[in-house]
Amino acid sequence: GWIFSLGLKSDGSIVGWGGNARGQCDAPTPNENFIALACGGYHSLGLKSDGSIVAWGSNDDGQCNVPSPNADFIALEAAGYRSYGLKSEGVIVRWGTSYGTVPEPNIGFTAISGGSSHDLAIRGTWPSFCDGAQISNLSHPTQQGAEEASACIDGDRAYEITERFVGDGRVLAGVGFWFAMPDGVPAEPGFRVRIYVTGAGGCPDGDPIFDASCNVVEIGNGSGTAEDPVEYFCDFSDNGYEGLRKLSGLEYSISIQNTNCPGEGEGASWASGEGDGVLGCLRGYDVPSWTPLQDVGVVDDRAFYLCNEDVTYFCADAGVSDLAPPAPLGIVGASECINGSGPVEVTERFQGDDRTLTGIGFWMVWLDETPPANPRFSVRIYPTGADGCPEGFPIFYADCDVVEVGPGNGTIFNPIEYFCDFSDNGYGSFDKVTGLEYSISIQNTNCPGPGERAYWINGVGDEVYGCLRSYNNPYWTPTDVDRAMYLCNEESLPSSTGEATTTVSAKILLGRPSPNPSRGRIDYFVTLSTKTHVRVTILDAMGRVVSRPVVGVLPAGIHNYTWPSSKSREGDIPNGTYFLVLKSDQEIFTRKFSIIR
Numbered sequence: 129g130w131i132f133s134l135g136l137k138s139d140g141s142i143v144g145w146g147g148n149a150r151g152q153c154d155a156p157t158p159n160e161n162f163i164a165l166a167c168g169g170y171h172s173l174g175l176k177s178d179g180s181i182v183a184w185g186s187n188d189d190g191q192c193n194v195p196s197p198n199a200d201f202i203a204l205e206a207a208g209y210r211s212y213g214l215k216s217e218g219v220i221v222r223w224g225t226s227y228g229t230v231p232e233p234n235i236g237f238t239a240i241s242g243g244s245s246h247d248l249a250i251r252g253t254w255p256s257f258c259d260g261a262q263i264s265n266l267s268h269p270t271q272q273g274a275e276e277a278s279a280c281i282d283g284d285r286a287y288e289i290t291e292r293f294v295g296d297g298r299v300l301a302g303v304g305f306w307f308a309m310p311d312g313v314p315a316e317p318g319f320r321v322r323i324y325v326t327g328a329g330g331c332p333d334g335d336p337i338f339d340a341s342c343n344v345v346e347i348g349n350g351s352g353t354a355e356d357p358v359e360y361f362c363d364f365s366d367n368g369y370e371g372l373r374k375l376s377g378l379e380y381s382i383s384i385q386n387t388n389c390p391g392e393g394e395g396a397s398w399a400s401g402e403g404d405g406v407l408g409c410l411r412g413y414d415v416p417s418w419t420p421l422q423d424v425g426v427v428d429d430r431a432f433y434l435c436n437e438d439v440t441y442f443c444a445d446a447g448v449s450d451l452a453p454p455a456p457l458g459i460v461g462a463s464e465c466i467n468g469s470g471p472v473e474v475t476e477r478f479q480g481d482d483r484t485l486t487g488i489g490f491w492m493v494w495l496d497e498t499p500p501a502n503p504r505f506s507v508r509i510y511p512t513g514a515d516g517c518p519e520g521f522p523i524f525y526a527d528c529d530v531v532e533v534g535p536g537n538g539t540i541f542n543p544i545e546y547f548c549d550f551s552d553n554g555y556g557s558f559d560k561v562t563g564l565e566y567s568i569s570i571q572n573t574n575c576p577g578p579g580e581r582a583y584w585i586n587g588v589g590d591e592v593y594g595c596l597r598s599y600n601n602p603y604w605t606p607t608d609v610d611r612a613m614y615l616c617n618e619e620s621l622p623s624s625t626g627e628a629t630t631t632v633s634a635k636i637l638l639g640r641p642s643p644n645p646s647r648g649r650i651d652y653f654v655t656l657s658t659k660t661h662v663r664v665t666i667l668d669a670m671g672r673v674v675s676r677p678v679v680g681v682l683p684a685g686i687h688n689y690t691w692p693s694s695k696s697r698e699g700d701i702p703n704g705t706y707f708l709v710l711k712s713d714q715e716i717f718t719r720k721f722s723i724i725r
Contacts, residue, residue: 129167136165142174152185168206168224175204181213191224207242214240218349220249255304256348257361258435265293267403269306269357269431289398289421290381290408291430292326295374297453298436299535302363302371305384306399306431309352318343318387321362323372325456325541326379331409331418337541340369341387357399357431370535371437372542376588378456381408384432401431442489442532442547443616450478452589454491454543454612474584475567475594475604476611477512480560483617485509487549490570491612493583494538500574504529507548509558511671512565517595517604519671521663523709524716526555527573543585543612554714557618561707561720564671567594570613587612636660638710641721648701650721652708654678654687662712666691669705674698 132146132153140161144153150170155162162182164175171185171192179200183192189209201221203214210224218237220230227245241248255263303321319342327333344366348359364371374380386396407421407429415424441448488507505528513519530552534545550557560566572582589610597604639653654662664678675698677691691708692698701723708719 129172130169132167134165134167134172136162140177142172144172150186154184156182156184164204166204166206166211168211169208171206171209171211173204173206173211175201175213179216181211183211189225193223195221195223203240205240205242207247208244210242212240212242212247214238222247255361255433256359257304257346258302258363258433261301261435261437262298264296264298264434264436265403266433267291267401267429267431269359269399270402270428286385287410287412287415288322288383288385289410289426289430290324290332290383290418291403291432292330292379292381292406292408293374293434295376295378295380295456296436297374297376297439299371299373299439300434301365301437302361302435303382303384304348304359304361304433304435306350306357306359306401307352307384307386308354308357308397308399310354310397313352313358314388316343316388317345317347317360319345319360319362320383320385320387322383322385324381324383326381329418330407330420332381332383337539338369338372340364340367342367343387354397354399357397361435363435373439373454373535374436375454375456375541378541382432383408384430399431400428403429403431405429441614442534442545443487443549446486446616446618447483449481449483449615449617450476450589451614452476452587452610452612455586455588455610456541472596472598473508473569473571474596474607474611475510475518475569476589476613477516477565477567477592477594478560478615480562480564480566481617482562483560483619485558485560485615486551486618487547487616488568488570489534489545489547489614489616491536491543491545491585491587492538492572493540493543493585495540495581495583497538497581499538499544502574503531503533503546504572504574505531505546505548506569506571506573508569510567510569511667512567513671515604516593516606518567518569520667520673521665521711522716523667523707523711523718524558525711526550526553528553540585547616549616556715556717558716559718559720560617561718563669563705568613569594570611585612586610636662636710636712636715636717638708638717638719641708641719645722645724647725648723649690649692650708651688651690652719653689654682654710656682656684656687658684660684660712662710664689665709665711667707667709674701674706 135143141159142155142162142165152170152172161177162174163177166173174182180198181194181201181204183194191209191211200216201213202216205212213221219234220237220240237249321340321342322336323338324332324336342362346361350356350358352358384398409418409420410424411418507526507528508522509524510518510522528548532547536542536544538544570584587610593607595604595606637655641650641652661681666675668674703723703725705722710717
């Protein structure tokens with residue numbers, strides 16, 4: 129203390145010495161079973177083994193009046209003319225002279241300390257669950273009670289209350305929340321978690337986009353009263369559900385209801401919280417339509433928190449580029465079944481970077497359809513013309529019959545992620561040449577019948593848009609939306625000529641142009657293991673067709689060519705960069721060369 133000292137003996141008794149004008153050194157009888165002590169300015173505190181606190185000495189400011197109930201304390205502190213006790217649930221109790229208030233939420237503290245005119249406390253790991261995950265939208269429980277009960281969902285007085293949050297592009301893996309249980313805390317709690325898209329009025333719009341029954345629930349601290357609600361946590365994967373990818377910028381509404389119903393009317397109240405002040409809505413047995421909470425007299429947030437995981441993409445070991453995550457912008461232009469009655473082809477543009485493209489990830493929506501068990505897609509890559517649309521024929525083509533499937537249910541607000549690895553489908557990779565702009569299209573080919581629809585959903589990307597063409601408009605038309613996709617790349621290994629290497633099939637081989645650079649004429653060869661229809665095309669640096677020197681069916685063997693040939697009427701070829709492209713029925717290969725005179 130200020131002019132005195134206390135000591136705690138091993139037998140649980142306290143000894144005091146020094147200034148004793150206010151009796152602060154005289155421990156009350158019975159002087160036994162103390163396990164901790166604290167000294168204030170002119171008063172003393174002792175913590176008994178039964179969890180009660182004994183106070184003596186000066187009491188001019190009420191610093192010796194321990195609040196009721198004087199029980200369940202695990203630590204104590206005294207400073208100046210005030211006293212503190214720490215309860216087992218982590219709540220701080222303070223009495224005597226006041227300097228401010230204990231910060232909310234007053235729960236989860238593990239240690240306390242006081243100075244001359246300030247206080248300190250340590251809060252432990254809190255909330256209790258989702259260790260290793262990222263917590264967002266944390267709304268702390270308050271001691272204001274639980275207004276408008278979310279009564280047992282199968283009972284006769286059930287309410288559904290929502291809280292709002294904004295998507296951030298991460299995966300929602302679980303949700304923690306606090307409930308008051310006035311009818312008793314069930315041994316095996318159960319809850320229903322529903323997530324909606326929020327409408328213009330701040331209330332849910334339409335049916336849930338996520339609906340989980342949480343019968344495997346982790347239980348935290350709390351007695352279940354309105355002032356001390358129980359913390360619960362529902363991990364979606366533990367209950368057999370995939371996480372929900374929260375689309376960036378989209379506002380959601382979440383509701384949590386009790387489903388542990390041995391009888392009608394068992395009440396469970398989603399506790400009030402201290403959050404961002406953005407309130408949700410309510411509906412129930414006497415409020416049949418969604419109504420903003422403030423309109424029914426509820427002015428508090430709900431106590432909850434979201435547990436998030438960062439998004440991971442397929443091809444984790446490769447370099448991801450041109451990433452455009454899915455966005456809540458709806459869809460423009462259906463990539464309907466390519467063999468159906470109304471196919472649409474949509475493209476997205478990307479720049480070459482001298483890396484090798486080994487696969488592509490993308491997101492699809494299936495409107496009015498059940499997502500297929502064995503999805504299949506067609507991927508085409510074109511040179512991009514001056515108008516930003518594909519020019520000429522594809523320079524790469526792959527039928528993706530082996531597709532990896534990620535999370536999602538196929539709706540606009542929860543699209544399915546797919547990934548096509550070219551090598552898994554028997555195709556070589558594609559070299560993206562720096563300085564060239566490409567256009568890529570993805571179409572559904574899983575067609576048990578005409579009209580099965582799959583939509584390549586919009587994305588949040590670089591705002592470099594592609595084009596669209598359809599069965600009733602065969603000409604490419606520019607669009608003003610990105611497409612949700614990402615490219616998987618491997619670093620290209622430069623050859624002796626400075627050319628990027630390309631993985632090729634053993635059945636077909638396109639030889640390197642020689643010499644390279646050239647003074648105006650190149651030699652190259654095509655090797656075929658079987659009789660094959662091929663087309664050889666020469667493109668300039670803008671992707672425009674310069675020549676088609678070889679078109680037709682060639683027998684198996686090695687075929688040598690010179691371009692321009694001696695019979696060609698093409699004349700002198702201008703200096704510049706060119707691309708030699710070989711296309712067969714199944715594969716496309718590209719070689720880069722230069723003409724310098």
